[in-house]
Amino acid sequence: MSALLNDVDCFIFDCDGVIWRGECLIDGIPETLDMLRSMGKKLVFVTNNSTKSRAGYVKKFTGLGLSVKPEEIYSSSYAAAAYLEAVNFDKNKKVYVVGEVGIQEELDLKGFTHTGGPEDGDKKIQLSKGYAMPHDPEVGAVVVGFDRNINYYKLQYATLCLRENPGCLFVATNLDAVTHLTDAQEWAGGGSMVGALKGSSQREPTVVGKPADFMLQNIADQFGLERNQICMVGDRLDTDILFGKNGGLTTCLVLSGVTREETLLSPENTIHPDCYMSSLAELLKIKEKAAVTA
Amino acid sequence: MSALLNDVDCFIFDCDGVIWRGECLIDGIPETLDMLRSMGKKLVFVTNNSTKSRAGYVKKFTGLGLSVKPEEIYSSSYAAAAYLEAVNFDKNKKVYVVGEVGIQEELDLKGFTHTGGPEDGDKKIQLSKGYAMPHDPEVGAVVVGFDRNINYYKLQYATLCLRENPGCLFVATNLDAVTHLTDAQEWAGGGSMVGALKGSSQREPTVVGKPADFMLQNIADQFGLERNQICMVGDRLDTDILFGKNGGLTTCLVLSGVTREETLLSPENTIHPDCYMSSLAELLKIKEKAAVTA
Incomplete structure (x- = not known):
C-alpha cells in the first residue's frame, strides 16, 4: 500500500x-x-459542476474548513476553457455560452470573448411572418453546461451557430443526467441542456468533463x-x-x-x-x- | 399507373x-x-407539428382554400393522445405535458387529465437549502412535443415524473431536429425538447409521429x-x-x-x-x- x-x-x-x-x-x-x-x-x-469557476469553487472548500488553491480545482467550467486553449481556438472568434457564470469566468481568464449565458436568460423569441432570428457568424464555438435559465431563445441561438456557422465547435462540460442543486432531490443535470442541442443540431459534442x-x-x-x-x-x-x-x-x-x-x-x-x-x-x-x- | x-x-x-x-x-x-x-x-x-390540434390545423387548410375535416388530419399531437388510448392508459392517472396547446386539446378530446403545458411556461424554480420540488405521483405519462416556452421548471418536473413515478410512460410526438416556426429560417424542433428529457431521464421515448x-x-x-x-x-x-x-x-x-x-x-x-x-x-x-x- x-x-x-x-x-x-x-x-x-x-x-x-x-x-x-x-x-x-x-x-x-x-x-x-x-x-x-x-x-x-x-x-x-x-x-x-460547471456553474462555478475554479475561484468560485474555492469558497465551498473554504466553507468546509479546507484550504485549497484555485489551480488545484478542475471544474468542468475550467475544462471547457482549457479545451478551447488546447485546440488553439481562434481568439478573434466568439464563444456562445449555454450555461452559467462559471463558464463565463473561466473563458474570461483564458481571454476568450463570449456571448449568451445568464444575459440571455430572460430573452424570448418574437415571431412575425418571415422573421429570422439574427445570430453572430463570428461564433466559432458553443459551450454547453448546466443552465437553470435554459430557454428557447438560447436553444435556437446555439442551434443556428451549430448548424450554420462553418466549423463551429460543440463543447459539452458534461453529460450528467442529474445534479445536486439541493441535497433534497436529484435535479435534471447538464445532460439535459446538452441533449436539447444534440436533438436540434444532430451533432455529437466534445465532452470535456468526466x-x-x-x-x-x-x-x-x-x-x-x-x-x-x-x-x-x-x-x-x-x-x-x-x-x-x-x-x-x-x-x-x-x-x-x-x-x-x-x-x-x-x-x-x-x-x-x-x-x-x-x-x-x-x-x-x-x-x-x-x-x-x- | x-x-x-x-x-x-x-x-x-x-x-x-x-x-x-x-x-x-x-x-x-x-x-x-x-x-x-x-x-x-x-x-x-x-x-x-404538435403545436396545434387537428381542429387547429383545419384552419391552415381553410386559409389556403381547402376543405378538410379534422378527422382527415393526423397531427403528432393527435398521435400522442391516440397512443395513450391504444395502450389503455389509465384515465385515473394524469399526463404531464411538455408542449403546447395542440397536445392539451387532443388529450381533452380523448378524456385524459393533464397538467403542465403552457400553464407552466412562466414558472421558475426557487432554491433554498434542502428544497425539493414537489411533483404529482399520479402522473403516469409525460408527453413531449415542440415547446417554445421550454424552461427548467418543466424539465425538472418531467424528469421527476420519468425517474420517480413507477411505470411512467415517456411519449414523444416527434424527434424532428428543426421545424418551421417561420419560413425565414430553420428553428430548433421537437427533437430539442425530447433530447433534453432523454439527457436527464436516461430513457428512450416512444415516438408516435413520423x-x-x-x-x-x-x-x-x-x-x-x-x-x-x-x-x-x-x-x-x-x-x-x-x-x-x-x-x-x-x-x-x-x-x-x-x-x-x-x-x-x-x-x-x-x-x-x-x-x-x-x-x-x-x-x-x-x-x-x-x-x-x-
Missing part, C-alpha cells in the same frame, strides 16, 4: 464521498491533504506525468474507478462514500481498483508505518 | 411539397382531392386496411418514401417539392418508390384516361 505514496505523484479526487459527505467534511481529511502536499504530491479536485479523457490528458500534460503516476481516488466503482482505469491511471477506491466492501469483493463486481481503503485518511497511518519501518 | 387508383383505398399525404409549397397551394390539388373523395378514398394529411410505425398501424386499424392498400405520398425520398416503404405501404413520390427527377433516377439513389409523378394533380389525367379507355 505504501507503493501508492511512493509511486504516485498526483492524486485526482472525486470530492463527494471522498473529501466530504453532503455538507460534512470526512474525518482526518485536512491532515491527509496536508501530508500529501508536504510530500510534494500534486492534488487535483475534480467536479463536473468521464471524457480530455481532462486526464490535460492534467498529465500540465504536470509532465505518465498516466500511471496519477491516481484517481473515488467512492464509485462504475464511474470514478472505471474512469481512472479506462484512462490508464492508478486507481484507489475509498469506502467512505456509496460503495460497501461487500460490493467491491462480490463475484459480480468486475471493476477492480488497484487498491482500496476505508477512507483517504488511512494514508496517514500508511505514512506513519512506512516511517517506522524505515 | 391507374393501378394506384384501383388498388389503393387510403392516401397518406405529407403536406409541404405535395399539397402546398410554403404558403401557396399547388395547382390542381383541390380538384384532385375532390376526385379521390368522390371515388371513396380515405385521405389522411400527416404533420409532425417516422415511427405507430401512426401507420393506427391508421390501418382505424380503416381496417392492409398496409399495401395504403399509399404514402411525399416529396422526399429519405423521409416520406423511406417511411412508407419501411411500413410496408405503397409509395408515390411527387416532384412538386424538393426531389428532382434526376435525383430519383440517378444510380446513387437507393430508395425507389412504387411510382412517381410530377404532381399529385397528375392523378386527374390518369383518371380521365382510364375513363376514356373503359
Whole structure:
C-alpha cells in the first residue's frame, strides 16, 4: 500500500464521498491533504459542476474548513476553457455560452470573448411572418453546461451557430443526467441542456468533463506525468474507478462514500481498483508505518 | 399507373411539397382531392407539428382554400393522445405535458387529465437549502412535443415524473431536429425538447409521429386496411418514401417539392418508390384516361 505514496505523484479526487459527505467534511481529511502536499504530491479536485469557476469553487472548500488553491480545482467550467486553449481556438472568434457564470469566468481568464449565458436568460423569441432570428457568424464555438435559465431563445441561438456557422465547435462540460442543486432531490443535470442541442443540431459534442479523457490528458500534460503516476481516488466503482482505469491511471477506491466492501469483493463486481481503503485518511497511518519501518 | 387508383383505398399525404409549397397551394390539388373523395378514398394529411390540434390545423387548410375535416388530419399531437388510448392508459392517472396547446386539446378530446403545458411556461424554480420540488405521483405519462416556452421548471418536473413515478410512460410526438416556426429560417424542433428529457431521464421515448410505425398501424386499424392498400405520398425520398416503404405501404413520390427527377433516377439513389409523378394533380389525367379507355 505504501507503493501508492511512493509511486504516485498526483492524486485526482472525486470530492463527494471522498473529501466530504453532503455538507460534512470526512474525518482526518485536512491532515491527509496536508501530508500529501508536504510530500510534494500534486492534488487535483475534480467536479463536473460547471456553474462555478475554479475561484468560485474555492469558497465551498473554504466553507468546509479546507484550504485549497484555485489551480488545484478542475471544474468542468475550467475544462471547457482549457479545451478551447488546447485546440488553439481562434481568439478573434466568439464563444456562445449555454450555461452559467462559471463558464463565463473561466473563458474570461483564458481571454476568450463570449456571448449568451445568464444575459440571455430572460430573452424570448418574437415571431412575425418571415422573421429570422439574427445570430453572430463570428461564433466559432458553443459551450454547453448546466443552465437553470435554459430557454428557447438560447436553444435556437446555439442551434443556428451549430448548424450554420462553418466549423463551429460543440463543447459539452458534461453529460450528467442529474445534479445536486439541493441535497433534497436529484435535479435534471447538464445532460439535459446538452441533449436539447444534440436533438436540434444532430451533432455529437466534445465532452470535456468526466468521464471524457480530455481532462486526464490535460492534467498529465500540465504536470509532465505518465498516466500511471496519477491516481484517481473515488467512492464509485462504475464511474470514478472505471474512469481512472479506462484512462490508464492508478486507481484507489475509498469506502467512505456509496460503495460497501461487500460490493467491491462480490463475484459480480468486475471493476477492480488497484487498491482500496476505508477512507483517504488511512494514508496517514500508511505514512506513519512506512516511517517506522524505515 | 391507374393501378394506384384501383388498388389503393387510403392516401397518406405529407403536406409541404405535395399539397402546398410554403404558403401557396399547388395547382390542381383541390380538384384532385375532390376526385379521390368522390371515388371513396380515405385521405389522411400527416404533420409532425404538435403545436396545434387537428381542429387547429383545419384552419391552415381553410386559409389556403381547402376543405378538410379534422378527422382527415393526423397531427403528432393527435398521435400522442391516440397512443395513450391504444395502450389503455389509465384515465385515473394524469399526463404531464411538455408542449403546447395542440397536445392539451387532443388529450381533452380523448378524456385524459393533464397538467403542465403552457400553464407552466412562466414558472421558475426557487432554491433554498434542502428544497425539493414537489411533483404529482399520479402522473403516469409525460408527453413531449415542440415547446417554445421550454424552461427548467418543466424539465425538472418531467424528469421527476420519468425517474420517480413507477411505470411512467415517456411519449414523444416527434424527434424532428428543426421545424418551421417561420419560413425565414430553420428553428430548433421537437427533437430539442425530447433530447433534453432523454439527457436527464436516461430513457428512450416512444415516438408516435413520423417516422415511427405507430401512426401507420393506427391508421390501418382505424380503416381496417392492409398496409399495401395504403399509399404514402411525399416529396422526399429519405423521409416520406423511406417511411412508407419501411411500413410496408405503397409509395408515390411527387416532384412538386424538393426531389428532382434526376435525383430519383440517378444510380446513387437507393430508395425507389412504387411510382412517381410530377404532381399529385397528375392523378386527374390518369383518371380521365382510364375513363376514356373503359
